[in-house]
Amino acid sequence: MLASFGRGVLVASGDAVLKCALPGRKLRPVCGDRINWRQSPATDGPAIDSIAPRRNLLERIDARGRAEPVAANIDRLGVVIAPEPLPDWFLVDRYCAAARLKDLQVLLIANKCDLGLTALLPDLQVYREVGIACIQVACTPAQGLAELRAALTGVTLLVGQSGVGKSSLVNALAPDAAAITAALTREAEGRHTTTTARLYTLDSQSAIMDAPGVRDFAPPAHLVRAAQRGFDEIHALSHGCRFNDCRHFEEPGCAVRQAVDALKIAPRRYESYRRLARLYEELAPH
Numbered sequence: 001m002l003a004s005f006g007r008g009v010l011v012a013s014g015d016a017v018l019k020c021a022l023p024g025r026k027l028r029p030v031c032g033d034r035i036n037w038r039q040s041p042a043t044d045g046p047a048i049d050s051i052a053p054r055r056n057l058l059e060r061i062d063a064r065g066r067a068e069p070v071a072a073n074i075d076r077l078g079v080v081i082a083p084e085p086l087p088d089w090f091l092v093d094r095y096c097a098a099a100r101l102k103d104l105q106v107l108l109i110a111n112k113c114d115l116g117l118t119a120l121l122p123d124l125q126v127y128r129e130v131g132i133a134c135i136q137v138a139c140t141p142a143q144g145l146a147e148l149r150a151a152l153t154g155v156t157l158l159v160g161q162s163g164v165g166k167s168s169l170v171n172a173l174a175p176d177a178a179a180i181t182a183a184l185t186r187e188a189e190g191r192h193t194t195t196t197a198r199l200y201t202l203d204s205q206s207a208i209m210d211a212p213g214v215r216d217f218a219p220p221a222h223l224v225r226a227a228q229r230g231f232d233e234i235h236a237l238s239h240g241c242r243f244n245d246c247r248h249f250e251e252p253g254c255a256v257r258q259a260v261d262a263l264k265i266a267p268r269r270y271e272s273y274r275r276l277a278r279l280y281e282e283l284a285p286h
Ligand SMILES: Nc1nc2c(ncn2[C@@H]2O[C@H](COP(=O)(O)OP(=O)(O)OP(=O)(O)O)[C@@H](O)[C@H]2O)c(=O)[nH]1
Pocket: 111, 112, 113, 114, 115, 137, 138, 139, 140, 141, 160, 161, 162, 163, 164, 165, 166, 167, 168, 169, 192, 193, 194, 195, 211, 212, 213, 214
């Protein structure tokens, strides 16, 4: 499935793009879903029959604390940041945690390097040290895009704050994107803001998804100790804590806290972990 479209969805079928009606409210297809459709006498056009089993599903916690699907069948999160707007590193950490929890690859894409990335380099180094790949690019003038393109095997979902340049990157990388994004975006105070997720083909092996920018994001906690599993460096050290169920808050003999004090774990990553762990405690049934 390419994108949602009012009461229906856009589906690629061979070289054609079909508008399929969505019968009822039970089916909740998301960008990246593989759709089975058929001609429907009721709507006199193609209608969704079923959604094929998903290889994976990225979800977020919605305003009511429930899991809401974002995109399906993806290989990688491309977390886009830029010097303008300034990065929200807690948001970046949560996307990295989401990727970890769903066994997705993650690539940190520092865009707009023409504006200078010097102020972001210490934070990028923190990610590199925990094994998260970072790449520096610009759309205008083009810089590092061939290297980025080579890293985008399989299906990549671009995520991040509004205005960091996700759609600009898609337009620079996907041959047929420019015309389609123009139709899917609305002009708000002179800015083109993406309002709906959409999949674009890069080649027969790979695709890229553009998504609306977000202010906030949190992955649902389906696994036990989900918060720490989202942070490799914290999960690895937790085996040295005195208590098996250590939350790494105030417990004595906490190997994680000791590592934070010794600056072996970046204090901001630890703070990100704490915020996510607290959120999960608040949402857990008491
Ligand atoms: N200087 C500079 N500006 C860029 C670059 N890439 C994108 N921009 C600008 O940044 C602004 C936002 O770009 P978009 O691609 O619309 O950002 P987005 O992430 O898709 O934003 P949302 O759809 O709102 O989430 C536009 O004015 C772009 O021209 C870049 O490499 N350098």
